[in-house]
Amino acid sequence: MVMSGSEERVVFVLDRPGDEALLTGGTIARLRADGAGVTVLFGALAQGEADAAAAGLAELAVTESRTLPAASAERDSALREAVAEARATAVVIGSAEDGLRESATRAADALGAPVFLARRVTQAAGRRLVAIDVSDVLECKRAALAAYPCRWTVTDGAVGLPDGTLLAVTGTETFLRREPDARLVPDIPPTRGARLATAAVSLVLGVAFGLLGTVAHQGVLVIGPVTVPIGLILALLAVTALLVGLRLVFGDRMAVLSAAIGLLGAIFLLSLRSTGGSVLIPAGLPGTLWTIVPALVATFVLSWPNLPAKR
Secondary structure, eight states: OOOOSTTOEEEEEESSTTHHHHHHHHHHHHHHHTTOEEEEEESOOOTTOHHHHHHHHHHTTOOEEEEOOSSHHHHHHHHHHHHHHHTOSEEEEOOOOHHHHHHHHHHHHHTTOOEEEEOOGGGSTTSOOEEEEOGGGHHHHHHHHHTOTTTOEEOSSEEEOTTSOEEEOOSEEEEEEEOOOTTTSOOOOOOHHHHHHHHHHHHHHHHHHHHHHHHHTTOOEEETTEEEOHHHHHHHHHHHHHHHHHHHHHOOHHHHHHHHHHHHHHHHHHHSOOTTSOOSSOSSHHHHHHHHHHHHHHHHHHHSOOOOOOO
16 A cells, blocks of 8 residues: 555455545545545445445545445455455455454455554554555545534544544544465466466576586686686586576476576587587586586486475
């Protein structure tokens, strides 16, 4: 919920109509003004509240709203479905009911969406809050509040509750952010197109490393009486880093296999004698190691089993 424009899709979960205006009206209006998608979910809808809810939501330009089932199991399913259908980038919870708040949090966690809890500064002493500037849409919030005369009275700067409490209507709304539970975020596999693109890039990288390693593997560093095959060492380290890195980053053997094909294919072609009689991989220990070790490394990396996910 970073106000980045139309890319945002935010689901608001409230106890009953009116709460969306009182707790989050300015944020909803600002999101809608930026072209973001907003869905409002109510935990309950009392008799006679439908007209007021329609009027209040219209003042905030909300077109997607629904009332959740009363049964706990059905409500959990409906929340998960609503969050998934909206492809929510964030879930805002303004509910005071523990059951509804926990259900909404579980639905958000299941899809990896961050949760924002509507909190006033006095309700979250000592906690770091996210403040949203709603001063430009304050009139929309006041108009939405005025759609619920049965719940409160609205003046220019405050809302009067039936028990005599006055709540200030300010240009800032605050939220407590809760990150999604990493244990519940689904592991979404890459698409077929993404895997093919990764394989193509890996193939090109394998060819490039094969070419560079073939050119460099004969390089030596003479230190006094000792001759260090620095070129071969660096070439083998680079190849190992490439193959192991692809396996660790993507966790997909296809990427490693593509890189290995490009790498070993380049080494094989460059090991052949050219039409002019020149050889880039001459006979000898360095050349033998350069043709054998990359194949062994590729075999090891490809055969290494997938580690089970840590619970």
